[in-house]
Amino acid sequence: MWEPLLLSFTLSLITTAILLVIGVPLAYWLSQSKNKLKPVFESVISLPMILPPSVLGFYLLLAFSPNNFFGKFLDQYFSVRLLFSFEGLIIASVIYSLPFMIHPVQSGFQNLSPSLKDAAYTLGISPRKTFFRVLIPNIKPALLTGIVLTFAHTVGEFGVVMMIGGNIPGVTKVASLAIYDEVESMNYDAANFYSLVLLALSFVILLFLFNKKWKTKIF
Amino acid sequence: MFEIQLSKKLHSAQGDMLLDIDLQISEKQFVALYGKSGAGKTTFLKMLAGITEPDKGRIIAGKETWFDKEKKITLSPQKRKIGFVFQDYALFPNMSVRQNLEFVLPDKKNKNFVDELLEITGLAGLANTSVTTLSGGQQQRVALARALVKQPDLLLLDEPLSSLDNEMRLKLQDELIKIHKHFGLTTIMISHDTSEIYRLADTVIKMDFGKIVQQGSPDLLFHNHQISGKVQIAGQLISLVQNDIVYIAQILSGNNLMKVIITKEEAEQLNIGDSVLIVSKAFNPSVIKYKA
16 A cells, blocks of 8 residues: 555665755756756756657656667676666666756855855865855755655656556556556545645645745756 | 956946956955946856856966866866955855864864864854854955955855945955964955955956946056045045035045035035045145044
8 A cells, every 4th residue: 555655765765865966066056067068958958848858758767678779788797787676777867856956056056156265165165065065055945845855756757657567466566557557447535645645745845945934946 | 467358248227238358366365356337247256166157268376277168177266275255255054163164174174274264253152153143244244254264265255245334344355464464375255345445355357237337456447547635535425405505415435424515616516426526725734633
């Protein structure tokens, strides 16, 4: 009964952790960069926000397929098959939720006074120490927004996991898919159970976000 | 001795501009950098600090080379012996007053020096307060104390007192002089306030459109038509009101507002907002002490 929910939460936790590691430096780079290609990067990162999840899922399906270049490459050199696997779901979720981590964190960095970094440098603080001890602690609300949004968004994904997950119980059958399954088989009580848990969770997350103490500009 | 030759092409609101500076500053000088906004003053300070890289030139500080384009030497801001006080103070909001200073202390054992700085700047009582709750004047003091932790040779101040009220300004001007002398610093301060420059600086550099246009003592720059035996007060014309056949001019000098009676002929030459001189032809004006 709890398996799909646990799977959803595990997937969301791992995705959020990965996105913290790659998203925060990327968001920092975007906030500082004057690169002419920056709008291109920003557009690519933001694509999952407006693209139908099934479109993203469809292209990931093609990419992961062992019949195609990327999938074949992974299969031959690393014996990894991403299609219909939990690892595949993680990679898809990371791509799918990327903008939800990047946007708040990037705007958090952009709202910091540029002299904060300059001051730290002139005071003898290394760039690394400045980043972790001065910049990061001062974007905490933005960081928290990024974490919460990423987690929630990953719990809620349906289209992408439907396309590439294959709905395998205990492996890729996450809560959102389980609801669909139970409804298909007219099992409304079970569907209601999953739905209620997700509804309650979403409400708590939003309550947390709109709480004045942590309220920040998201975009 | 600081030998500075710098040039950089800037893209400003008024179009492209070439910042081109050739300057020597002796040790322990207090230099005021004066000029319109957008003249390149802040960029100049940032180039000295190593935050902004010049296109060409060199900076020699005593025996050290901080920057030399030809020899491809660029010392990072961390390695230059500078203290920089930013216009917005740039205090670390996640730290207390003491933590702001201790965080940048090169030798962590030397905590006595932090105490000494807190004492000198009158912050000892606020040491454990979060910097976000401080007033403007207190924040300015923290920024100044923090800039001294590294024991710099060169102190760079970007309009440090511009956002403070007059009383606080005068108080902090006194502290700046004290600190400048106490630590034997060479100081470069951006300021728009003539009276402030008079009180603090021994040299004024006037910049316009990226170039140094005038350089010398404050007297030479602001009162180049001085005649001995006269009393002169520089100020700004605030209002001009006709009263019968004379005019009453209100002139603001520093934080003193003065009313002066002038003739119609004089009044016709003046516009509100003009920088003016009150000149008294009295041979020996009285000077009376009102506060010791």
